[in-house]
Amino acid sequence: MANHASADKRNRQRITRTARNRAIKSELRTTVKKARTALKGVPQESATPVAAAVSALDRAASKGTIPAKRASRVKSRLALALHKASAAAKTAAS
Structure with missing residues (x-):
């Protein structure tokens, strides 16, 4: 129980x-x-979910x-995984 108006x-x-942070994090x-x-599935179809995740990370x-560095780290790992999946698909296709 708050004893001062400022504490209240x-x-x-x-x-x-x-509440706002919990909703954003969820x-x-x-x-x-x-x-x-999506990255585990078809690489051509995973670019859109990765872009949505990057946008959500920037927004958060x-x-x-x-923290901004955490967002940067996760974005970097997603981009690397997308690149690897795309390269693997190109290699398998040719």
């Missing part, structure tokens, strides 16, 4: 921010998971929900 306001802010995890699953980092 900080508690209200904490509740609002926690959506982000789902989007990245879909991108990783810009809002401060996740």
Whole structure:
């Protein structure tokens, strides 16, 4: 129980921010998971989910929900996996 008006306001802010961050993180995890699953399938069809994941990572980092370096690291790993999958598909096709 807050004893001051300022402590009460900080508690209200904490509740609002926690709810927003939880929703953003949940959506982000789902989007990245879909991108990783798509990378295991057909590489030509996985570019769209990877782009959506990159966008979601940028959005979460810009809002401060996740650190910018974490977003950069995950984006880099997704891009590398997409490149490897595309190269493997090209090699297998020829």
